[in-house]
Amino acid sequence: MFKNPIKTKSWSKLSNHFLSIKDFKIFDFFKKDKKRFKNFSINFKNSILVDFSKNRINLETLKLFGSLLDEINFKNYIFSMLMGENINFTENKPVLHFLLRDRKNIFLKNNPNFTDIKKDINANLNKIKFFTDKILNGEWLGFSGKKINNIVNVGIGGSDLGPRMIIKSLFLYRNKLNIYFVSNIDSLDIMKVLNKLSPEDTIFIVCSKTFTTLETLNNANILRKWVLDFYKNKERSLNYHFILVSSNFSESVKFGVNLNNIFIVHDWVGGRYSFCSAFGISISLAIGFDNFCKLLDGAHDMDIHFFSSNYLNNIPIVLAFLSIWYNNFFKFHTEAVLAYNENLFYLPMYLQQLVMESNGKYVDYNGNYISDYYTSPIIWGGVGTNSQHSFYQLLHQGTCVVPCDFIGEIKNVNNINDSHFKLMSNFFSQTQSLAFGDKIFKINNWMNNNINNLNKFIKFKGNRPTNTILIKKINPYNLGSLISLYEHKTFTQGVILNISSFDQWGVELGKKLSNLLSFYLGKKIKLQKKDFKKDIYLDNSTFNLLNFFNKNYFSN
Ligand code: F6P
Numbered sequence: 385m386f387k388n389p390i391k392t393k394s395w396s397k398l399s400n401h402f403l404s405i406k407d408f409k410i411f412d413f414f415k416k417d418k419k420r421f422k423n424f425s426i427n428f429k430n431s432i433l434v435d436f437s438k439n440r441i442n443l444e445t446l447k448l449f450g451s452l453l454d455e456i457n458f459k460n461y462i463f464s465m466l467m468g469e470n471i472n473f474t475e476n477k478p479v480l481h482f483l484l485r486d487r488k489n490i491f492l493k494n495n496p497n498f499t500d501i502k503k504d505i506n507a508n509l510n511k512i513k514f515f516t517d518k519i520l521n522g523e524w525l526g527f528s529g530k531k532i533n534n535i536v537n538v539g540i541g542g543s544d545l546g547p548r549m550i551i552k553s554l555f556l557y558r559n560k561l562n563i564y565f566v567s568n569i570d571s572l573d574i575m576k577v578l579n580k581l582s583p584e585d586t587i588f589i590v591c592s593k594t595f596t597t598l599e600t601l602n603n604a605n606i607l608r609k610w611v612l613d614f615y616k617n618k619e620r621s622l623n624y625h626f627i628l629v630s631s632n633f634s635e636s637v638k639f640g641v642n643l644n645n646i647f648i649v650h651d652w653v654g655g656r657y658s659f660c661s662a663f664g665i666s667i668s669l670a671i672g673f674d675n676f677c678k679l680l681d682g683a684h685d686m687d688i689h690f691f692s693s694n695y696l697n698n699i700p701i702v703l704a705f706l707s708i709w710y711n712n713f714f715k716f717h718t719e720a721v722l723a724y725n726e727n728l729f730y731l732p733m734y735l736q737q738l739v740m741e742s743n744g745k746y747v748d749y750n751g752n753y754i755s756d757y758y759t760s761p762i763i764w765g766g767v768g769t770n771s772q773h774s775f776y777q778l779l780h781q782g783t784c785v786v787p788c789d790f791i792g793e794i795k796n797v798n799n800i801n802d803s804h805f806k807l808m809s810n811f812f813s814q815t816q817s818l819a820f821g822d823k824i825f826k827i828n829n830w831m832n833n834n835i836n837n838l839n840k841f842i843k844f845k846g847n848r849p850t851n852t853i854l855i856k857k858i859n860p861y862n863l864g865s866l867i868s869l870y871e872h873k874t875f876t877q878g879v880i881l882n883i884s885s886f887d888q889w890g891v892e893l894g895k896k897l898s899n900l901l902s903f904y905l906g907k908k909i910k911l912q913k914k915d916f917k918k919d920i921y922l923d924n925s926t927f928n929l930l931n932f933f934n935k936n937y938f939s940n
Contacts, residue, residue, distance in 0.1 A: 386749035386882050387456050390712075390757050394452035401448055402713040409847050410438055410819045417442070426699050428689060431862050432869070434699050435852040438819040439706055439787075440714070449705045450695045452880065461879045462691060468497055472652075472886035473749075479886050480652045481871070482687045484660035485680035485864070490688065501650070508647060508662050512676070515627065516668045519587065520559060527621035530585045533562060536577060537666040538607065539591030540567040540599045542655025543629075545737055546867075547591075547666045549730035550659060550679070553863055556727070556797065557671040566607075569599040574606055583614045589627045591663050593655050595635035598895070604639065629662045654886050656738050657871055659683075660864075675860045682864025690872040700872035703789075703851060707873070708880055710787045710849065711761045720779070721765035724792040724811040725858060731791070732765030735870055739763045742874045742885040749882045759881050765789075769810045779818060780844055787849045790815050791866075795857040814850075821846025901926075907934050 389395050414420050414437070424437035464471050468478040484505055486492050492502045518524045522531045537547050544567040551563055564577045588607050592600040608622065615621035623642045630636040631651040637643065647662035659667065660680050668676035690700050710716040721732040743760035746753055766774070768790075779786055792811045796804040816824055821844035855862050878885030900920060904911055911931055916922045 388748065388752075388756070389452070389456065389880055389882055392452060392455050394448060394455045398445075398448045398452065398709075398713070401444060405440070405442060405445070406714070408440065408442075410440060410849065411823055411846065413437075413440075413442060426697055426702065428699060428865065428869075429685065431856045432699075432865055433852075433854045434703070435854070436702060436706060438815055438852070439849045440847070441706070441709065445709070446696050446702070446705075449709075453695050453701070456880065456882075458695075458876075458879060465875075466491060466691065467495060472654075472884060474884055474887045474889065477652045477886070479654070479657075479875075480650070481654065481657040481660060482684070482868075484653065485684040485687065485868075487677065487680060487684065490684075504650065508649070511647065512662060512665050512668050513673045515665065516673045516676070519669060520561070520672065524587075525624070526584045526586070527615055527618070527624040528584050532585055532587050533560075534564065534581050534586040535561055535666055535669050536564045536566055536581070536586060536588045536607075537591060538566045538588055538600055538603050539629075539663070540597060541737060541741075542658050543591035543593060543597075543600065543663055545730065545734045546656070546659035547664060549728075549734040550664070550667050550863060550867075551670045552730055553725075553727045553858055554667075554671050554675070554679075554860060556858075557675050557860060559670070559672060561669055563666055563670045566603050567599065569602055571606075574603050578607075578610065583611045583621075583625055587625055587627060589629065589666055590639070591629045592636075593631045593649065593651075593653070593658070593663075595628075595630040595632040598899070608639070627665065629665060656741055657886075659867060671860060678860035679864040682861035682866075683868035684864075685861075686865040686868035686872070690868070700869050701876050703869070704873045704876035704880065706787065706849075706851065707761055707877055710785075711758045714785065715758075716761075716785045716787055717758065718762040718764060718784070718786050720786050720788040721763060722768050722771060722788050722790050722814075723765070724768040724790065724807055725796070726767060727858060728791060729767055732763065734867075735765075736763045738870055739874050739877075741888050741891070743878050743881065743883060744890065745883045747883070749884055754881075754883075757881070759883055760877075768814070769807065772810065772814065776814070779848065785848055787851075788815075788818070789851045789853055791853045791855065793855050793858050815852050817844060817846065818848040818850055819846055901930070904930050905934065906937065908938055910935070 417423060420437045421435060423443060424439070425433060425435040427433050461471070465479055468480055470476050471479050480501070483491055483498065483501060489502070492498045519532050524532055526532060537544065544565060548565050551558070566574050566577050590600065590604045595601070608626070611621055611625050612619070619640060622640055623645055626639070626641050627645050627647070628636045628639060628641060629647040629649060631649050633646070633648055636646050647665065649658065649661045649663060653661045658664070660683060664676065667679065690698060695701050707719060721735050723729070723731050740760050740763055745759055748754050765771070779788065790811060792808055798804065823846060855866065875885055900917070904916070911927070911934070913922060913927065
């Protein structure tokens with residue numbers, strides 16, 4: 385069933401096709417096809433428009449890609465996912481995060497195996513509502529009787545980035561609760577937050593799927609002690625100030641709060657795919673339960689689009705293909721996410737984890753090392769227009785080409801002094817100039833200056849691919865759709881590249897080693913080689929770095 389993509393006939397055809405069009409200019413594609421925008425854009429419910437016409441592809445490219453999906457039986461993978469098969473086979477788990485937002489029971493009703501799951505999902509959702517309403521209505525009081533004003537989400541990776549990104553993105557939907565995030569094990573992070581807060585009107589939501597993550601447990605224990613110190617060690621106070629979210633019941637109960645304060649999330653919810661689960665409770669608190677449901681509905685409608693649209697009208701699938709096309713054929717190995725909305729500040733970071741933790745892998749589904757093609761591109765980016773004054777020089781004139789996703793909003797309510805129009809004119813002008821370079825201006829000397837002998841320096845060759853993602857309004861529904869879009873794009877890439885997108889073994893070695901090395905830090909006496917456990921390979925660099933660190937830690 386699992387195929388090395390480059391051994392397929394369709395990939396060979398795509399390779400030949402690539403040779404025939406690789407030198408074409410985006411400008412020429414537009415000249416040849418007067419309906420290029422119509423042919424290469426998809427409108428999702430008039431709320432998200434994806435224009436992928438400014439890419440180095442033609443209709444034949446898409447057709448060949450469709451054949452590749454047929455040849456690898458892409459539909460079977462979708463079917464396996466929908467049926468709850470263990471497609472995360474290295475962890476022996478299904479991948480069912482899309483069920484969490486299936487409030488209309490579209491996927492749930494077709495599968496008898498999901499009956500119990502459905503009950504759990506509904507129970508969890510009701511519990512999220514119950515907690516949210518109680519806190520927002522002021523019925524939940526702290527141990528000393530004060531109303532709750534502050535929420536602190538304590539988690540890292542997928543237990544942090546989703547809520548962090550979504551809550552910032554939906555800033556305009558926020559209520560009066562103050563929401564803070566603590567993720568880093570660096571105590572600077574926790575101190576910044578604690579300096580502003582008192583335990584009396586604060587709830588800490590400790591989110592850890594495994595409940596074994598060093599950073600989160602360390603921070604949670606600091607907070608636990610902080611609360612207990614304040615309440616003179618009255619353990620009951622913990623029930624008023626801590627909510628836990630985890631898949632690991634036995635570890636989370638050890639923290640010592642009421643069972644009712646613990647949300648148990650199914651272990652088939654991957655951290656980076658978890659915003660619709662109870663890991664999203666801080667989102668519900670920040671924007672209210674009704675808005676949280678709209679977020680789920682938006683994600684669900686994109687699920688339906690993904691599972692039911694044909695390949696070439698399917699936004700996640702087309703975007704997945706473009707990513708593979710550039711990474712593997714053109715050898716453009718990085719992709720930038722450029723968000724023209726201040727509130728989408730964390731989106732590039734969120735997508736970094738989603739894409740690179742899912743697909744940054746060198747072993748294929750069959751357990752073979754991958755040596756003949758590229759898996760995940762490197763994802764980076766920032767917000768416009770700030771990034772224009774930083775790294776866009778490279779985007780326009782660098783020797784490496786960076787395909788970009790430009791994400792912008794139409795109905796931004798803040799348009800002081802026409803700022804939104806000015807922002808969006810930058811948005812449109814960037815994708816235009818990246819694609820067409822100085823051809824946009826029909827005059828030769830576009831700079832209209834007297835600079836002699838600088839022709840090459842001031843020239844813009846263009847031909848740099850971009851996708852334009854225009855969102856009618858960054859509201860809960862549309863944001864849910866956007867995230868779901870990227871989730872399915874990532875899954876599609878994983879399937880085509882023949883890798884398992886839902887595990888993350890690559891982070892384990894570093895975690896284990898840091899546990900071992902922590903023993904050697906903070907020693908006043910110079911470490912000797914014999915001090916290290918025999919089973920650690922001690923390289924000369926690390927050995928000397930540890931001693932240098934220790935020596936200087938204790939010196940003035
Ligand atoms: O180290 C990687 C990772 O496992 C991520 O996949 C996950 O989102 C993050 O750590 C946090 O894990 P947990 O929710 O189990 O604390």
